[in-house]
Amino acid sequence: MHSAAITELQTLLGDRLVTTQADRDLHGQNETWYPLTPPDAVAYPETTQEVSDILKICHAHDCPVVAYGAASSLEGQHLATRGGISLDMNRMNRVLEVNAEDLNCVVQPGITRIALNEELRATGLFFPVDPGANASIGGMTATRASGTTAVRYGTMRENILALEAVTADGTIVRTGTQARKSSTGYDLTHLLVGSEGTLGIITELTVKLQGIPEAISAATCRFPTIEDAVNCVILTIQSAIPMARIELVDEMMVRGFNNYADAGLPEVPHLFLEFHGSENSVAEQAEMFGAIAEDFGVEAYRTATKTEDRNALWAMRHKSHYASASLGKTGHLMPTDVCVPISKLAEAVVQAQNDAKRLGLTSTIVGHVGDGNFHSGIALDPTDPEQMKAAEEFTDALAKTAMRLGGTVSGEHGIGLGKMKYMNAEHGAGVALMRSIKAALDPKNILNPGKMLPPAE
Incomplete structure (x- = not known):
């Protein structure tokens, strides 16, 4: 416990510095498999000056400070792994x-x-x-x-x-x-x-x-194989069609949607699409995509212009985290993501599927594949050592595949706790430069310590 800092913060913030177990536990939870990690206290600032005053106190007492927003990060970025203050920014919301x-x-x-x-x-x-x-x-x-x-x-x-x-x-x-x-x-x-x-x-x-675009049209379609779907995406991007969204879901992800939301979709790879622009340009984009998709065996290419239909489509897509977790017995998920050059996307996705099968894992793939970024979600029991070992082997193999193909170990989730071990492999001498920047701006290492940068060897 950082009692001296907490005492001063209570004087500064009054009842907006909270130490109850319930509030601390709430701020120690996460969306994935990391264990409960409560901070010592939770601060609720309302102004920039209050944030400044909080940090001055914490700096004087070497007390860690971890910013907290919606707690939707997937690599444990908001967890106070070394105790200290969880700085809840939700009252600064104007x-x-x-x-x-x-x-x-x-x-x-x-x-x-x-x-x-x-x-x-x-x-x-x-x-x-x-x-x-x-x-x-x-x-x-x-x-x-x-x-x-x-x-x-x-x-x-x-x-x-x-x-x-x-x-x-x-x-x-x-x-x-x-x-x-x-x-x-x-x-x-x-x-x-x-x-x-x-x-x-x-x-x-x-x-x-x-x-806000004059016209918006969404679409769904399905393909015989994952390679067909991904190669359709690659050619679409290379053809410079200005897609607003182009999302891949593999057959296991479709199973998750069917299981979680009774979607009733055939369990084959799908693309979810959206086109933005004028009425004429949206129609032209949809037609151009359809022509490309024909070459890859597309089936059931359907468009939707009604707002409620589009919203239903993207609401389902946005629930992919929970739909993936529903395929397991515990509701826990180990999510990971990588991003590769668009030309290497098919190879990376197929390799991820093969690795999951080899390791006996229930894993979904969903991705913002228009820019080469995709996510895998492994449904597992975090108390099962064998499952955890297999899942860690999978995420390690996926990270190495991405780097081998000229990509990055994360296009979206970030580093946090989960991907620090890959920083040296991806950035080399750049990690030492990052440490120098960190030391210059935070010499006492109180800002989200233990995240992003691996310990110096």
Whole structure:
């Protein structure tokens, strides 16, 4: 227990510094297989200045601080593995400014992507990054999230213009501007994007917005084999069709949808698609995709323009985490993801399926395959040593496959606890440079310690 820091924080925050077991346990849970990891206390700041004051106290007492948003991360990024303070940002959840003419808005980190888009609805604009979960914008930025729309609109990296953040010693810094580009100094904004709370606590964000498309059409189709589906995706992207979403689900993922949501789909590989644009361009895109898909044995190619039909399709897709878990007996899932060059996608997906079969694992594949990113979800019992050993062998093989093919061990989930062991293999000498940056900004190592960077050898 970091009692001295907690005592000072109670004076600062009053009843917004909570030490009850229930609240601590809530903040020690996660969506996957990591064990319960409660912090020593939970702080609920409401302003940037309060975040600064909290960090000054924690810095003085060498007390760890871990930012907490919607807790939807899948590599344990929000778990306080060394105790200390869980900094719950959910009370900092306002839209501060909408600059419709400049296609951006300024928000606090605790607002979720769904809440943000609800507030923007009357403006005719929307925030396009959609990781599936109703994640907080701050958490999405800290983990450099992407999602189903990244093939068209990019990841969080491409959609953040400026940040306000608090460093480990309580210093408040602002990075970036509302301008769309800059040639001044180090790119501190994008240094913080994807840093998983290890370099600073994000307290304000300026994000890009897009105009709501005039027309939107969704579609589903199925293929005889996974290779056919993936090769259809590859040719679609290489043909420069401006897909808004192009999602692959393999036969095991379809089984999960049938099991979890009674979807009634044939258990073969499917693609879920979405087209954005004018009425004419959406129709043209759908026709062009259909022509390509014919060459790969497509079946049951159906489009949907009604909002309720599209929403039902993507609601099912966004429940893939829980649908995958439903295929096991315990409801636990070991999720992982990789991202490879688009030309290597078929090889990586087939290798993942073969590895799962070889190891006797129940594993689904679902992916934002338009940019080479796909996810595997292994339904397992975390108390079963044999299952855990097989699952770890699978995730290790998948990571090595991705790197062998010129890809990365994570295109979306991030590093957190689960993928630190691959950082040296992927980044080499770059890891030492990352450690130097971490040491310069957080010399006492209080910001999300034990995450992202493996211990120096």
